[in-house]
Amino acid sequence: MDKFIVKGGNTLSGEVEISAAKNAVLPIIAATILCADKCTIINCPMLLDVYVICDVLKILGAKVIIDAKSSTVNIDTSGINGIESGSNLVRKMRGSFLIMGAMISRFGRFKISLPGGCNIGTRPIDLHLKGFKSLGASVKIDHGYVEASSKKLRGERIYLDYPSVGATENIMMASVMAEGETIIENAAEEPEIGDLAKFLNKMGAKVSGIGTDTLKIIGVKELHGANYRPIYDRIEAGTFMIAAGITKSKFKIRGIDNEHIKPIVAKLTEMGIKIDLDKSQLIIDGTGTLKPIDIKTMPYPGFPTDMQAQMMSLLSVVKGTSVVTETIFENRFMHVTELKRMGANIKIDGRSAVIEGINRFTGAEVKATDLRAGAALVIAALGGEGETEIRDIYHIDRGYVEFEKKLRTLGADIRRMEV
Numbered sequence: 012m013d014k015f016i017v018k019g020g021n022t023l024s025g026e027v028e029i030s031a032a033k034n035a036v037l038p039i040i041a042a043t044i045l046c047a048d049k050c051t052i053i054n055c056p057m058l059l060d061v062y063v064i065c066d067v068l069k070i071l072g073a074k075v076i077i078d079a080k081s082s083t084v085n086i087d088t089s090g091i092n093g094i095e096s097g098s099n100l101v102r103k104m105r106g107s108f109l110i111m112g113a114m115i116s117r118f119g120r121f122k123i124s125l126p127g128g129c130n131i132g133t134r135p136i137d138l139h140l141k142g143f144k145s146l147g148a149s150v151k152i153d154h155g156y157v158e159a160s161s162k163k164l165r166g167e168r169i170y171l172d173y174p175s176v177g178a179t180e181n182i183m184m185a186s187v188m189a190e191g192e193t194i195i196e197n198a199a200e201e202p203e204i205g206d207l208a209k210f211l212n213k214m215g216a217k218v219s220g221i222g223t224d225t226l227k228i229i230g231v232k233e234l235h236g237a238n239y240r241p242i243y244d245r246i247e248a249g250t251f252m253i254a255a256g257i258t259k260s261k262f263k264i265r266g267i268d269n270e271h272i273k274p275i276v277a278k279l280t281e282m283g284i285k286i287d288l289d290k291s292q293l294i295i296d297g298t299g300t301l302k303p304i305d306i307k308t309m310p311y312p313g314f315p316t317d318m319q320a321q322m323m324s325l326l327s328v329v330k331g332t333s334v335v336t337e338t339i340f341e342n343r344f345m346h347v348t349e350l351k352r353m354g355a356n357i358k359i360d361g362r363s364a365v366i367e368g369i370n371r372f373t374g375a376e377v378k379a380t381d382l383r384a385g386a387a388l389v390i391a392a393l394g395g396e397g398e399t400e401i402r403d404i405y406h407i408d409r410g411y412v413e414f415e416k417k418l419r420t421l422g423a424d425i426r427r428m429e430v
């Protein structure tokens with residue numbers, strides 16, 4: 012188990028390169044199951060979660076070669092035979108549940124342990140299962156396992172009660188080789204959905220409506236392998252942008268898509284952060300005096316829930332009163348206790364947190380409670396007075412490539428230590 016030691020007070024400068032998106036690459040790796048062929052993921056982020064989902068594919072019988080030096084992952088799924096492996100695949104990582112749609116699409120049946128909840132919420136899968144049933148699969152849940160089977164999946168019009176990212180991805184993968192046409196209405200519109208759809212189309216699928224809330228999938232006979240370079244990670248980029256506000260710094264961020272980070276740019280600009288935006292890079296200037304604002308997390312193109320904790324770190328050191336409302340997950344305020352240990356003045360009132368800005372965080376011993384909360388504590392510590400120790404940083408390693416290395420190249424005083 013590792014921890015970070017951060018000495019606050021340095022301003023950041025220079026430039027940082029953003030990695031490809033965890034939440035794009037996980038469903039894309041799951042989608043390689045759909046063809047009995049070879050796929051290559053280029054510029055793949057070398058993250059804990061990527062290693063875990065590759066392990067899951069190996070357990071299923073795929074050959075996976077990860078070349079960390081060139082950030083390339085070669086996957087050959089011809090060896091997957093569809094027999095349920097018996098091991099608790101999803102126990103390894105709940106995101107592995109994304110293989111369900113691909114497995115029933117290729118093999119007509121699959122059984123997997125039910126994904127548990129996590130720190131930020133119960134993470135139900137009812138919309139995923141409802142989608143599979145609409146496509147003609149019979150779904151059974153018993154003894155903690157879910158089994159879906161169908162002789163032949165048939166295209167259907169499916170209305171999602173909620174624009175769930177995972178359910179949209181799983182249903183899309185289940186429908187690409189179904190008989191006839193599937194329409195997914197009220198689909199999630201996150202950029203990672205579009206990236207998965209583009210990868211599926213490169214494999215020979217017929218997905219249209221990309222970037223809208225209505226996806227149309229015309230079933231095809233079979234898919235073939237493809238090479239693909241996933242989109243940049245808009246949440247990693249947003250995390251560094253907020254670090255500039257907390258440390259009153261100005262630096263360059265390379266590897267962004269100016270469309271995908273629009274909601275983040277809008278709110279930071281509203282606070283008084285200056286952003287000189289190109290198509291694939293930006294200069295962030297957090298040196299000015301910032302204003303308090305209110306944030307409400309919403310499905311894309313609203314303000315992302317994955318940026319809520321980081322934004323709370325920034326608002327905690329902006330003079331005045333700000334309100335953060337979390338509408339996506341029912342338990343995504345665990346970072347509040349940890350920020351208060353660093354001197355933050357935050358009061359939780361149901362799904363909202365009322366923040367009274369303080370001058371500066373003070374160093375403390377804190378712990379990461381989930382991936383984004385951990386990142387929020389690191390960037391808070393960068394602007395803090397004195398030394399902060401952040402434990403349980405395995406959460407951060409799940410979603411940020413070489414986080415401390417990138418921060419050090421910008422001039423942060425952060426180091427990793429064994430606990």
Ligand code: EPZ
Nearest residue numbers: 034106134135136137138139175176177178317339340382
């Ligand atoms: C994806 O999770 C992301 N994870 C999350 O990122 C992200 O926070 C989330 O989308 C929202 O943007 C990956 O892509 C691997 P949802 P997912 O299904 O698919 C409810 C991170 O930090 N819901 O859109 O699980 C659910 O309870 C992680 O990178 C149902 O009710 O998100 C939640 O309240 C955290 N029934 C809401 O929808 C369902 O069947 C959003 O969940 C499915 C979801």
